[in-house]
Amino acid sequence: MLNWDNYGILKEIIMWQILSEKDKKKYALLNALYRKYDPITIQSLSEVSHLSQRSVLNYLDELKVDLFPLSGEIYSSNEGMKLLLPDSIGMDYFQRKLLRESIGFQLLEYLFFQGEASCSELQEHFFLSSSSLERILKKIRKSLEPYHLKVSGSPLAVRGQEFFIRRFYTRYFFEAYSQDEWPFRNLDKENVHRLLKTHPPYCHEYSKFIKSQEILFQFAVSLTRAQKGHFHPVYPVSFFTEKKLPEIRQELRQSLTGFPLGALSLDTVLDELSFMKLQYTTEYYKERLEKDPGFQESTRELFRLIEETTDLFQLPPSKYWPFLIELYKLLQLHVKGKGHTILPDYLLFRSRDFIIVTHHQLEYPFFYTYVTSYFKEILISRGVTVSEGLLEEFYYTLLCYSEDLTSHLFRNFKSCSVLLYSHLSQNHAQAVRDVLIANFNSMIDVEIYNESVLTTEELERYQYDLLVSTSSVEMDTKSDVLYLHFHEKGYQISSIYKAISTVVDKKKADQMKRIKNYMDKKETLKEHPLTEATFTTQYWK
Template sequence: MWQILSEKDKKKYALLNALYRKYDPITIQSLSEVSHLSQRSVLNYLDELKVDLFPLSGEIFSSNEGMKLLLPDSIGMDYFQRKLLRESIGFQLLEYLFFQGEASCSELQEHFFLSSSSLERILKKIRKSLEPYHLKVSGSPLAVRGQEFFIRRFYTRYFFEAYSQDEWPFRNLDKENVHRLLKTHPPYCHEYSKFIKSQEILFQFAVSLTRAQKGHFHPVYPVSFFTEKKLPEIRQELRQSLTGFPLGALSLDTVLDELSFMKLQYTTEYYKERLQKDPAFQESTRELFRLIEETTDLFQLPPSKCWPFLIELYKLLQLHVKGKGLTVLPDYLFFRSRDFIIVTHHQLEYPFFYTYVTSYFKDILKSRGVNASEALLEELYYTLLCHSESLTNHLFKNFKSCKVLLYSHLSQNHAQAVRDVLIANFNSMIDVEIYTEAELTAKDLEKYQFDLLVSTTSVEIDIKNAVLYLHFHEKGYQISSIYKAISTVVDKKKADQMKRIKNHMDKKETLKEHPLTEATFTTHY
């Protein structure tokens, strides 16, 4: 999509991004190197950026050490990312076509003050950029054409990246009405509620309503018991509850169609019913269930409420089946969602888990004839993370923290006081449970799950777990010895886990031994 932007805008953004990422002053020469611009261009663009920053009370501070970007604490790079999209003639043109539906070349020339040759150059860039999204700008009059699913997907992401939560680009819709509709009649089931991104689903609904207003109706789900029986029930319930609701210019049937369609996308009951009665769906999700089962067992995760992330992974994989033979780009145009940073965190902090899961995705993609690009693997992993409950916390506890069992020979109150000291010093590194029996015995210890036993008195019984006597010095409890004991336990715990995982991966069955059938490729949304 970057080729839609003007060269000047791209260079200014590259320079601004280079400044933003540096906490310390950076020289003109270094700016030239990291932004891939000549020093003359750097100086020219810096002058323009200073003017752009003035309304924000921002500045580019110059000193003997170099240049430094100073912004108000409330402003981040996302402000400039939105500005980049909104000020691009190419994206203004795409937005115009979305709201108008279609337009002649002469209309576009007049509206954007373009010559015929300039318009043609912009259209050429747009057409090239839209190819991986399975869209094209064509026809007379011109319109964005392609499968309705891909059109809605593209524009939902565009509006999400180009507009902030305080802005409302849909002049044809009353924001309060649309927001109230979603709040009163959420298009997702309870299992999905905590994973829904409110701003994104608001824009998704607005895009859907706008398309429907222009006669472009949503894709059709496969016929099933759920769509034949349950969907009419959903529509009827919505129809009754929407009686008297101020819909404004929206027709009731349009709202019912779009809300019902979104309800199917985010309703676990629909997919559970399909799993019982749809062989193609069973085949398409078989390896995803295996992934959940194996990772839960191998990484000692608690039983998962797997349906939301299984459904989202399934939908993403089906998207690539839909685009079989072509490259389908990840679900962002320019900039990943802010929370994509958690993928980078997992790559660095939990490489064993990341490698295991992405290797599984590679096998699944290969069996479908899809190229497993790094971007797609990250998108799949991001989807799993966003729809998994407390996964990072569970991995941290299993691989980077120590479960401490604390025994006080004095009293429970003393044990609680010592626990507070440990928590204050080690915070998330440890999970402390208090031993509640009066006497410390090997038999009673079997009731507890722990990595390290910390005791306020000497322990003479023989147990397999590490034991630390917590002694007191003039300056308080001997924290350094506790830290050393915890580090030793965590290192051993991690090494044992890694050995177990490696042994499992060496024996791991691949999809070659269980190939997916052609039924995989015939399942629809």
């Protein structure tokens, strides 16, 4: 069960503690207004934002001033209050503003670029008294603990394992700055961008899944840390690092000859770029699977998950390496941090595409439950404490690096494959197809029957759920047949809709029956686990 504080903010998101009470209250009110399409009364605003009515009125006045430069306003009528924003502005604008205007986060950003600073320097830079600075530092220290970081020493600096420092700051810059902004004054944006474009630190299989702004900020954070003498995290010694890392570095050295690096050191670029490329290149992991018994053991259950879900949910063979690698990394992070809290990879706000997890929870609950149950078993077997949020993070990772998973599930559970036959011509069939697509959109996939005459033999060549014909069909077919009625007002869409709904309901029921039978069978197998025969060398190819 998720816990919410008095402002409608998740208590689990501990970085909210850095924000001032006033900033949290104003954001809660703005968020409540943003989520309402219709006008909302002061009383209702008070209830949904968890603020008193007096506080609501006071903060509304401040928000009106904040919105003025955006040409936005809070419109008041007898029905209540309504937030009006330009079409080009979304809630992400205010989320970035919240981070950037917080003294606590400004202080963390200052320490990142300066490396270290004395208390007197921070007091002078941020116009703070010693007591105010100490209060802010106390909040920061408490908030950073679950990230395995601390602000300590004299002078003060953010300290901890390099991996966690880079992970934290990459996410901070990703949440605090838009794609048009560049906070790294120590780096030339065009130069860094050109470097990543010509020498991408990921392979082709990864390319469509990479978030360009995040990888850009990740590289910039890495370069900045390296410039200050903090080099990339130590990778466990194995053939992977002893052999592949030097190989990648040498290849990059040759290809970067003559590249205009500007103020960047070649050795720094080589170190950081080769380390990133090692993590985002599938061929290296395939080779590792062949030669590294530890990696084979660590990924065995993930391969089994791929095999079972592909079979059970009738999914096409997928290009699974990117999501397998990312799930492996996430699993290793939590296994190594066993006994400690490892917070999700965001500070205040989840990525905006996280909504697809909620979509799957609602639309494909069997798939979501099956996959997260599998993740839960894997995590528990490794001694990791499991939470709802952690399972969602694993599922989100799976979705982010899976190709067309949602569309495949939709076709299997929510749509109908229609085979369309026209006794007149292919042109007529195409016209009818356009009508069907216009009326039913994504509910159906329509394939045109290419022969001039319907025959049992030819029908066997097609995979479909429903045959729609412009002429009566008297032969026996493997699936339902619908004659396309035509009335004065056009095609009789209602009869088609009814037929499609019937087919979809039957498909869904059949799928659920298959899944239930499989799950029941799996329960009986717990006393006799699957053999290692399921883990075959086919995955090495």
